[in-house]
Amino acid sequence: MNKRNFPSPLLKNDGWKSALPALISICAGLFTGCMIILAVAVSDSEISIKSGFEAVKLILFGTFAKGRDASGDLVFSLSESNAGNLLFRATPVIMTGLSVAFAFKSGLFNIGAAGQYLLGTSATLITALSLPVSIPRWLVWLLAFVAGMTAGALWGVIPGILKAYLNINEVLSCIMTNWIAANIVTWIFEDSPLRNAGQSGKIGYIKPTSMAGVSTAKLGLDRIFPDSQVNGGILVAILFAVAVYILLSKTVPGFEIRICGSNRDAARYAGISEKRLTVFSMAFSGALAAGGAALYYLSGETEFFWSTYQSLPKEGFNGIPVALLASNNPIAVIFTGCFMSSLSVAGQQIKNLTSYNEFITDIVIAVIVYLSAFSFFISRLIASKNRKEVR
Amino acid sequence: MTFLIQQTVIYAVPLMLVALAGVFAERSGIVNLALEGIMIIGAFTGVLFINIMQNGGAFTKDNAMTLMLITMLVCALAGILFSLLLSFASVNLQANQTISGTALNLLAPAIVLFLINLIANQNVLSMAEGDASTWFMIRKKALGFDTGKDYGFFLETFFFKNYPADYICILIFVLLSIILYKTRFGLRLRACGENPHAADSLGINVRKMRYLGTGISGALASTGGFVFALTTANASSTGDVAGFGFLALAVMIFGNWKPLNIAAASLLFGVFKCIAAAYSTLDLNGDGNFLLAQAGISTNFYRMLPYLITLLVLAFTSKNSRAPKAAGFPYDKGKR
Structure with missing residues (x-):
């Protein structure tokens, strides 16, 4: 009998087998970040070793940092408000993660989530702020959300069509559409009355939607996580994750999409219209990314910096590690999204509390993506090690 | 016109070099x-x-050209080192090249x-003293020419107010294009991008070739940067x-992976x-009117133009377009 049929108990579990490479990537990424911090502390005379170790602590547990106490030591505590803020920040990242994961499942690399996110933001804000006051606010919320997702879908269709009918690499077209979107958004808001001219120093921002009375319902989450920004948006994001999971694994179109993702030619041979599916996948993917933007800005208090032409939103690109770490599993995206947002919180804490800056967490994220690129190799390594153990 | 040509050159030359960098990597697979x-x-x-050297006081404006040459070499070296991450992942670990490339784009x-x-303590690092044009540009004054005098279209356009770095880049471009198409090494490199199994069967070390291709690519892209x-x-x-960098990739595809077209x-x-970049100060026909700026089209439109x-x-x-056949696929000896 084949010995491969008897792996060790832990690795027999399929969930573990796919999660292990991700965990290894995370640990290696965090380890690299810590090493860089310590190396800087050792080589830079202006930064003490103690502050190096503080930064290491923050990179690992920054989400729970509360600041410094009277004696200057870091204080950590597990509080509901931190957890709530974490969930709030995770909402858009979960959505962009879903977007990238969905595209991956259909064999496409949606690196254009940033552009879709931006256009989703503008469509949402314009709808929420300019609809007449007579319309009920919940309806405005809904319309703004739908408008955002539609804008993202339309923007995703462009690289989709280019890929399906003209065979243009979607990575290239996505990057181009990202920068075009960045300029369009600046163009839209340049002389717009929606800019926040009322408050001094806020002209660079668009009015928060709460000024028009539109904000996401808390749905009781404010009682579970008091003093935090969390709102019903996170529940919507989780709902979307479940919906994408069901779509992909329980429905016929989802099945076709997955076939398309694993072998385009086989899909065509099986009579699946793979070109139409490619366009649909990019549209849906774009809608998800833009949905993240809509949820983030409909919270009511978040302000949008409209002069975007020089930089693309981070949430768009953070979708990539979120999806990769989750091995494109929509349910796992919820958790990796939370992890990614906790990393960005840690980055802000490092910036505020030490002489390092927030870009160290970007390094960690990049290392994680790099390692995810050969997660296949890692899982094969685990499998072969496992085989040796059996012998 | 002179201004238009000079401005075009400073954008076109790095683009050309970086696109060639893409070619070297893809030609090797x-x-x-x-x-x-x-x-x-x-x-x-x-x-x-440059910053460190200026602070160290080893260089002044008089020997700035030496500094520039050394800096280009240092950059090439840094590019090679950084690209090792890509070649290691895609050659040794058979990683997905799109994702590892994206990872490096996030990492950098x-x-x-x-x-x-x-x-x-800020988001910008600049030179320690002076600026790029006074240090690294060909200037009339520094060479003892009369600043007010016009030395004819050719000299004014292609010599004065030019960066020697651009001409060095063009030289490198020509040299490497010849290497890619007219030498034994170039032929072998291209073979690895078209049919690595055939190349391997003739005794070419595919792994080594891919490391070399990516290394050259890294050196070129870094210098271009x-x-x-x-x-x-x-x-x-x-x-x-x-x-x-992505524009350069598009140029590479548009140029069909061939140096002249690129x-x-x-x-x-x-x-x-x-x-x-310069539409607002661009005087196309030399009548003192800035046509493009007066056309009433938004700045934003001009800014998105290259991407559009x-x-x-x-x-x-x-x-x-015809990409190298094996580009993007990890080389697996047992597969055919």
């Missing part, structure tokens, strides 16, 4: 999406090196901004080249990039 990231690394390394700005913030920062950003590094394509893109044109050009030409 590796898709180098990390061009953008490598450019960022190159720009940072170059600016940092992260490292660069992390270090710049530690060094300069430095020259880009030197000539268009006043030798400063911000951890960003605004999608220029040179022509980069000139075309250079013109658009130049219009986008790229998409359009790709849409019209991609049907006829």
Whole structure:
């Protein structure tokens, strides 16, 4: 009998087998970040070793940092408000993660989530702020959300069509559409009355939607996580994750999409219209990314910096590690999204509390993506090690 | 006109060099999406090196050209080192090249901004003293020419107010194009990108060739990134080249992976990039009117023009483009 049929108990579990490479990537990424911090502390005379170790602590547990106490030591505590803020920040990242994961499942690399996110933001804000006051606010919320997702879908269709009918690499077209979107958004808001001219120093921002009375319902989450920004948006994001999971694994179109993702030619041979599916996948993917933007800005208090032409939103690109770490599993995206947002919180804490800056967490994220690129190799390594153990 | 040509050159030359970097990687069988990231690394390394050398006092304006040459070498070296990450992942670990390339594109700005913030306490690193044009440009005064005198169209356009770095880049471009097409090494490299199994059966070390291809690619892209920062950003590094590496990839596809076509394509893109950057001060026919600025079209439109044109050009030409057959696929000896 084949010995491969008897792996060790832990690795027999399929969930573990796919999660292990991700965990290894995370640990290696965090380890690299810590090493860089310590190396800087050792080589830079202006930064003490103690502050190096503080930064290491923050990179690992920054989400729970509360600041410094009277004696200057870091204080950590597990509080509901931190957890709530974490969930709030995770909402858009979960959505962009879903977007990238969905595209991956259909064999496409949606690196254009940033552009879709931006256009989703503008469509949402314009709808929420300019609809007449007579319309009920919940309806405005809904319309703004739908408008955002539609804008993202339309923007995703462009690289989709280019890929399906003209065979243009979607990575290239996505990057181009990202920068075009960045300029369009600046163009839209340049002389717009929606800019926040009322408050001094806020002209660079668009009015928060709460000024028009539109904000996401808390749905009781404010009682579970008091003093935090969390709102019903996170529940919507989780709902979307479940919906994408069901779509992909329980429905016929989802099945076709997955076939398309694993072998385009086989899909065509099986009579699946793979070109139409490619366009649909990019549209849906774009809608998800833009949905993240809509949820983030409909919270009511978040302000949008409209002069975007020089930089693309981070949430768009953070979708990539979120999806990769989750091995494109929509349910796992919820958790990796939370992890990614906790990393960005840690980055802000490092910036505020030490002489390092927030870009160290970007390094960690990049290392994680790099390692995810050969997660296949890692899982094969685990499998072969496992085989040796059996012998 | 002189201004238009000079501005076009400073955009077209780095584009050309970085596109050639893409060619070297893809011809050896590796898709180098990390061009953008490598450019960022190159720009940072170059600016940092100049900064350190200026602070050390070893160089002055008189021997700035030597400094520039050394800096270009240092950048090339940094590019090779950084691209090792890509070749290691895609050759040794058979990784997905799109994802590892993207990872490097994320890694480069992260490292660069992390270090710049530690060094300069802000998001920009510039030269320690002076600026790029007084140090690294060919100037009449420095060479003892009369500043007020006009020395004819040719000298005024292609010599004065030019960066020697651009001409060195063109030289490198020509040299490496010849190597790629007219030498035994070039033939072997291209074989690895078309049919690595056939190449392997004839005794060519595919792994080594792919390492070399990616290494050359890294050196070129990094140098291109430095020259880009030197000539268009006043030798400063911000951890960003605004999608220029991806424009270079588009130029590579548009140029059908062939050096001459790439040179022509980069000139075309250079013109658009130049219009986008300098449309408000562009005097096309020399009558003192700034036509483009007065046309009443938004700045934003000009700024998105290069990306828009790229998409359009790709849409019209991609049907006829022919990528190296094996590019993007990890080499697996047992597979055929």
